[in-house]
Every structure is written in C-alpha cells, then in structure tokens.
Amino acid sequence: MKEYQKFRLFTFLFAILCIFIFSLNSPNVVKRMFLEPAEEMGIIKNSSEKNFFNSKDQSIVIFTRGHDSLIRTAYNIFKDKPLIGHGPKMFRVKCKIEKYAVGVSPCMTHPHNFYIQLLAETGIIGFLFLFTTLSYVIIVSLKQFKSIIFKEKRPLSDYQVCLLAGILITIWPLSPNGNFFNNWLMIVYSLPVGFYLQSIYSKNIS
Secondary structure: OHHHHHHHHHHHHHHHHHHHHHHHOOHHHHHHHHHHHHHHOOOOOOOOOOOOOOOOOOOOOOOOHHHHHHHHHHHHHHHHOOOOOOOOOOHHHHOOOOOOOOOOOOOOOOOOOHHHHHHHHHHHHHHHHHHHHHHHHHHHHHHHHHHHHOOOOOOOOHHHHHHHHHHHHHHOOOOOOOOOOOHHHHHHHHHHHHHHHHHHHHHHHO
16 A cells, blocks of 8 residues: 555564564474474475485475375376366365375365366366466566556556455465365455456446
C-alpha cells in the first residue's frame, strides 16, 4: 500500500533482524529451525545416521525425507500417464503399488505439493491450469514492480495487490501444500480469486 511502503520496509527489516538475533541466542531454535531442516534436505549430513539417504545417488532431499518420498512416488505415478493422469484423489491408491513407491513414507492421501499432485492425478492438462495461473500472477506482479521502479501509472490497486499476494502464497510451487481436491481448503484458497476477478470486472464496467 502506497501510504505505508516505508513503514512496511522498516518493520520487515526490523523483524528479520530480531528473528536472526533471537535465533542465534537459542540453541534449541537454531537446531529446530536451521540444523534439522538442513539435515533433512541433505545440505548437512547427519553423522549419527549412516543410511540418511535412500540411495547412493540421491544427495538432496526435497523439503524433508517424508515429503521427498511422496514427491518422488508421485513423479513415478505421473510417468505412467503423463497427459491425463490417473484421476483426482487417485494418488492414495496408486502410491500403494510397489513399482511407484519410493523412500521412507511413499503413501498418504496426497503428495503435499499442488503441482506434483496435479501431474500425478490430472497429468499435464490439469497441471497447465495451475501453472498458467502462477504465470499470470508473476507477470502481473512484475508489471507492478516495473511501474513502481520507473514511477509509472500502476496497473493494480492496493486491494488487487493484496489479493494477488494471497493467491501467490497459495500456489507458490516451492513449498508443501495440502490436498488440491480438499473441499474446504479449495473454498478458502479460491476466495481471493473470486474477489480479484470481481475487481477486474468492476474496473472494466466503471
């Protein structure tokens, strides 16, 4: 929001500094928030676990070992039917098949990542739906940044920026997610989309 840009920048930098200082002063926080995630992702090897990795060739773990196992299993499922997938909510069924299963915990109701889930369950066709949405949000956001840097007329209102930020957080690909086909979850996630489309429609008819 234009009126609070300097304030938000100051509070953001101040919050980062406080988190950094408090984290370094707490061994438990350092272990829980930094060392353990780094060990899980394979950035730091855990000397107490000789068989930390599932295979000799695998040196990086995606998010955690559990997430890594689910994502790699989903990818194997995707390779069997890359175009149309195996059907919504079919990951929980297919992950039980031995030829797909990988790692320590290959089977749950969903692979905990929207993009991987759509690839496995709806194939490239379903994946492109979400990927197109992500591309649109990123392109519009870059246009907004460009207008701020070069002091041009901004294409988005502050209201629309907040809505797009909510959408981007929801569909950000480099983070674990819930089940894409979960009813209540998608209702909550879809609310910013509806408000954003309404704001565009109102702008066009005004």
